[in-house]
Amino acid sequence: MMIYTIATLASHSCLQILKGAKDEGFRTLAIGIKERSAFYKQFPFIDEFIGLNYYREFLEFSGILRKRKIIVVPHGSFVAYLGKGADEKVKLPYFGNKKILEIEADRNKQFSWLSKAKLLLPKTFTKVEEVDRPVIMKLHGAKGGQGYLFAKNKRDLSSKLKKTGNNINSIYMQEYIVGVPVYLQYFYSPLEKRLELMGIDKRYESNVDGIGRIPAFNQDSSFIEPTFTIIGNIPLVIRESYLPLIYEMGRRVVEASLQLASPRGLYGPFCLETIVTPDQKFYCIEISCRIVAGTNLFVNGSPYTDLLYNESISTGRRIAREIRLAINKGKLDTILD
Numbered sequence: 001m002m003i004y005t006i007a008t009l010a011s012h013s014c015l016q017i018l019k020g021a022k023d024e025g026f027r028t029l030a031i032g033i034k035e036r037s038a039f040y041k042q043f044p045f046i047d048e049f050i051g052l053n054y055y056r057e058f059l060e061f062s063g064i065l066r067k068r069k070i071i072v073v074p075h076g077s078f079v080a081y082l083g084k085g086a087d088e089k090v091k092l093p094y095f096g097n098k099k100i101l102e103i104e105a106d107r108n109k110q111f112s113w114l115s116k117a118k119l120l121l122p123k124t125f126t127k128v129e130e131v132d133r134p135v136i137m138k139l140h141g142a143k144g145g146q147g148y149l150f151a152k153n154k155r156d157l158s159s160k161l162k163k164t165g166n167n168i169n170s171i172y173m174q175e176y177i178v179g180v181p182v183y184l185q186y187f188y189s190p191l192e193k194r195l196e197l198m199g200i201d202k203r204y205e206s207n208v209d210g211i212g213r214i215p216a217f218n219q220d221s222s223f224i225e226p227t228f229t230i231i232g233n234i235p236l237v238i239r240e241s242y243l244p245l246i247y248e249m250g251r252r253v254v255e256a257s258l259q260l261a262s263p264r265g266l267y268g269p270f271c272l273e274t275i276v277t278p279d280q281k282f283y284c285i286e287i288s289c290r291i292v293a294g295t296n297l298f299v300n301g302s303p304y305t306d307l308l309y310n311e312s313i314s315t316g317r318r319i320a321r322e323i324r325l326a327i328n329k330g331k332l333d334t335i336l337d
């Protein structure tokens with residue numbers, strides 16, 4: 001029924017995105033390196049696979065693809081595989097506001113946005129001498145927690161900076177919040193002016209989530225350094241009494257985005273990555289302004305989308321539904337960039 005094709009890079013949350021697109025009546029296209037073709041082609045909801053020799057070749061294909069009615073749904077692999085500025089380089093209709101993605105990519109701008117939204121944020125440090133608590137060092141360009149380092153105090157920090165050949169200007173340094181990670185997945189519909197909580201997950205990170213498997217008396221702290229490489233996700237439901245606050249946090253973030261990237265602000269899927277402390281405070285460590293891979297848990301809907309919809313709605317499907325709605329209303333250009 002629809003001549004539009006929804007396309008994405010074959011990785012991260014591609015399967016969920018294209019399954020959702022097919023369920024909403026679109027044609028689907030996965031673009032990935034040739035070696036992955038057999039794997040992706042086994043899924044009946046993928047109509048077409050374009051095999052690349054290397055990821056950046058996708059950018060060279062843009063010209064040919066522009067002649068077709070293609071809508072690209074970006075996810076976490078875009079920047080990882082296409083490099084910095086990937087969103088701007090993809091010259092195809094894109095679901096999302098590129099101005100927002102640009103703000104997200106700059107940690108300082110991101111934090112000023114989140115503080116405008118009155119979220120609780122970890123303290124950031126720009127000088128080693130000021131560090132008076134445990135910190136996490138996020139090396140520039142580090143992805144998915146890989147390359148993050150923990151320092152328990154100022155001395156530990158200085159020695160790790162020296163050891164890794166980094167200086168304070170090449171890293172982003174945040175107070176380390178001791179609590180549990182809670183990742184809040186939202187969707188904001190600009191057409192229906194509605195915010196939806198799509199799901200919640202926690203991450204499974206190596207080695208930090210494995211350190212507890214070794215008894216403390218067997219650990220040599222100079223040997224086991226915590227690292228945060230993302231391996232997978234675990235579903236979570238949260239105390240119901242927290243839900244109104246969580247909803248309000250998402251609402252404020254959308255509201256604040258309108259001042260930063262007017263007129264459209266943030267829309268579509270986004271995720272507030274939080275650490276919740278024993279005194280029940282939600283510290284936001286980061287925002288992701290596109291579909292996060294933790295939504296892959298809920299291909300058949302989540303405990304939260306089940307309450308909103310009487311059908312299986314994943315975040316991928318919710319994106320496709322918004323696109324379909326926009327096409328039907330003749331407003332496609334308002335949600336594409």
Ligand code: AMP
Pocket residue numbers: 011012076077080143144145230231232233293294
């Ligand atoms: P991949 O396509 O798996 O190589 O991932 C592309 C980018 O997305 C990398 O920066 C990953 O660290 C990140 N990523 C992939 N899966 C997840 C996940 N489940 N949670 C958070 N980040 C992820």
Ligand code: AMP
Pocket residue numbers: 122136143144145148174175176177178181203205228273275285286
């Ligand atoms: P991020 O890339 O910012 O989502 O962080 C990746 C992982 O590093 C998170 O899932 C946490 O386990 C850890 N992390 C990042 N920032 C902090 C923080 N300020 N306090 C505690 N843990 C953090």
